[in-house]
Amino acid sequence: MTAESLPPLASTPEPPYWAVIFTNERRPDDPLGYAEAAARMMSLAAEQPGFLGCESVRDADGVGITVSYWRDPESIAAWRRDVEHLAAQAAGRERWYRAYRLRVAQVVRDASFP
Numbered sequence: 001m002t003a004e005s006l007p008p009l010a011s012t013p014e015p016p017y018w019a020v021i022f023t024n025e026r027r028p029d030d031p032l033g034y035a036e037a038a039a040r041m042m043s044l045a046a047e048q049p050g051f052l053g054c055e056s057v058r059d060a061d062g063v064g065i066t067v068s069y070w071r072d073p074e075s076i077a078a079w080r081r082d083v084e085h086l087a088a089q090a091a092g093r094e095r096w097y098r099a100y101r102l103r104v105a106q107v108v109r110d111a112s113f114p
Contacts, residue, residue, distance in 0.1 A: 010053025010069050015107045017052060018070045024092075024100035026062035034096045037088050044084055050075020062098075069107070076104060 026034065045051055050071035058064035070076045079085060
């Protein structure tokens with residue numbers, strides 16, 4: 001699965017599973033560098049064991065929310081320790097984000113339409 005093949009709404013299994021909710025406010029600096037790094041992180045995450053899917057949006061003011069879905073906390077921990085992901089996190093703090101908040105939650109209910 002690549003970033004280009006990810007559907008706009010993640011197809012997730014029956015709960016329980018886990019969600020990592022990354023809410024952030026972008027700086028206007030280096031939009032091309034950010035876009036390239038974000039696409040790479042999406043592709044890399046999709047290759048990780050336990051990755052279930054991802055949904056991401058950004059408004060005109062630069063506020064974004066990315067929710068990635070994972071099979072278990074161990075999968076999330078492995079992703080958090082990925083060397084390339086660690087480098088992107090550092091670049092985000094240095095160049096791309098004014099602020100961010102990361103939340104991890106267990107999904108216990110999932111409903112969809114249609």
